[in-house]
Amino acid sequence: MIDWKNTAEVAIIGGGIMGVCTAYYLAKSGVSDVVILEKELLAQASTGLSVGGIRQQFSHPANIRLVQKSVQLFEHFKEEFGVDINFRQVGYLFLAQKEETWRNFLSDVETQRQYGVPVEVLSPKEIKHRWPYLNVEDLKGGTLGPEDGYADPYLVAMGFANCARKLGVRIEEKTEVTGIKIKNGRVQGVETSKGAISSSIVVNVAGPWGSEVAGMAGINIPVKPYRRQVFMTKSFDVIPKPVPMIIDQDVTFYFRGEDPGLLMGMSDQNEPSSFNLHVDREFLEEVIEAAIHRASILEKAEILRGWGGLYSITPDGNPFIGAIPGFDGFFCAIGFSGHGFQQGPAVGIILSELILDGRTDFDLKPFTFRRQRDIKHKGEKRVV
Numbered sequence: 001m002i003d004w005k006n007t008a009e010v011a012i013i014g015g016g017i018m019g020v021c022t023a024y025y026l027a028k029s030g031v032s033d034v035v036i037l038e039k040e041l042l043a044q045a046s047t048g049l050s051v052g053g054i055r056q057q058f059s060h061p062a063n064i065r066l067v068q069k070s071v072q073l074f075e076h077f078k079e080e081f082g083v084d085i086n087f088r089q090v091g092y093l094f095l096a097q098k099e100e101t102w103r104n105f106l107s108d109v110e111t112q113r114q115y116g117v118p119v120e121v122l123s124p125k126e127i128k129h130r131w132p133y134l135n136v137e138d139l140k141g142g143t144l145g146p147e148d149g150y151a152d153p154y155l156v157a158m159g160f161a162n163c164a165r166k167l168g169v170r171i172e173e174k175t176e177v178t179g180i181k182i183k184n185g186r187v188q189g190v191e192t193s194k195g196a197i198s199s200s201i202v203v204n205v206a207g208p209w210g211s212e213v214a215g216m217a218g219i220n221i222p223v224k225p226y227r228r229q230v231f232m233t234k235s236f237d238v239i240p241k242p243v244p245m246i247i248d249q250d251v252t253f254y255f256r257g258e259d260p261g262l263l264m265g266m267s268d269q270n271e272p273s274s275f276n277l278h279v280d281r282e283f284l285e286e287v288i289e290a291a292i293h294r295a296s297i298l299e300k301a302e303i304l305r306g307w308g309g310l311y312s313i314t315p316d317g318n319p320f321i322g323a324i325p326g327f328d329g330f331f332c333a334i335g336f337s338g339h340g341f342q343q344g345p346a347v348g349i350i351l352s353e354l355i356l357d358g359r360t361d362f363d364l365k366p367f368t369f370r371r372q373r374d375i376k377h378k379g380e381k382r383v384v
């Protein structure tokens, strides 16, 4: 007989970074009866498959502020959670080939500096001087965020999950939510593969499945899954370390150090939305070509393995965060368009405030469901 509790104060759908952070901050604020419902295992979908990048170089102020709020936590993670998350501030170097991209970078730098982001503007000559292995011939310039870097996304998520558990959060793995009960515009609870749970608050943090889960409540939210492939090389000590995250924005190719080798990836702009996770050898050839163009020394790197993960993309590159009008008690945080790992802690705090107090000091206008009607609304340009 399964020990199944059929009520909860808050039912969270999804055990990725968004789910565990939200659960932790709710429990920390005194909510004693929170359950995370995860159809597979914790942090093994987008969160565990991500490359852990943390950067303040965004075009939209709201994304900058979300990451700044998270960075404060990453810097002190060990003190609060007792886990070393391998937070390395090795920097993010964005490179622009096209004139238009370069103009956008310079305008983004103005925005970033207004919000206190340390960012350096570099000419091709300066880039060559600091990273002699890079081909700068076709570049207009680059921007470097020296405080940007990466951390281990699985360790971060499990740090949150373990502390949430200690505060009384129930974590039900291998438990799929199959339905959401709504009556008279109010959430009543969820149906799952193990039984029903009645709850007046339901949180959809189902990542790439966020749109499907919203659909269970009869809500249409435009979030689509797209495959992203990542490749890891064998040990590569030919270029000096640390190797920052280097992003060739116009072709979306990126690489960074991941001891003892390198991580690299690229977006396939022609690929349709799907849940496909397979690694594609033909696409790897395109990645290698882009790599060798940017740094011919990478010809010497040998690929060790690759994997596919899912981005959850929205039409404007910004997520949907908050309550859904007309569905009392139903909250969403989905559509992070490739930057949700680093925003998870901040989103967890914000969602817990919204659920407990009905408000947050964080200006969520750019992330609301209703923004879709505002034709003047601008989204995020730095989606890789």
Ligand SMILES: Cc1cc2nc3c(=O)[nH]c(=O)nc-3n(C[C@H](O)[C@H](O)[C@H](O)COP(=O)(O)OP(=O)(O)OC[C@H]3O[C@@H](n4cnc5c(N)ncnc54)[C@H](O)[C@@H]3O)c2cc1C
Pocket (backbone or CB within 6 Å): 013, 014, 015, 016, 017, 018, 019, 037, 038, 039, 040, 041, 042, 043, 044, 045, 046, 047, 048, 049, 050, 051, 052, 053, 054, 175, 176, 177, 178, 205, 206, 207, 208, 209, 210, 213, 228, 229, 230, 308, 309, 310, 311, 312, 333, 334, 336, 337, 338, 339, 340, 341, 342, 343
């Ligand atoms: C290759 C790659 C690289 C990335 N690099 C970065 C990066 O450098 N920096 C960064 O910040 N972000 C990055 N991201 C994006 C980041 O991984 C995501 O934005 C983030 O992990 C989203 O977290 P989440 O909790 O919303 O989703 P997920 O981690 O996908 O978690 C959602 C969970 O919901 C569960 N679920 C779905 N439906 C149901 C259901 N019906 N019932 C129960 N459970 C359900 C799923 O099983 C899943 O575990 C990358 C992503 C990929 C794929």
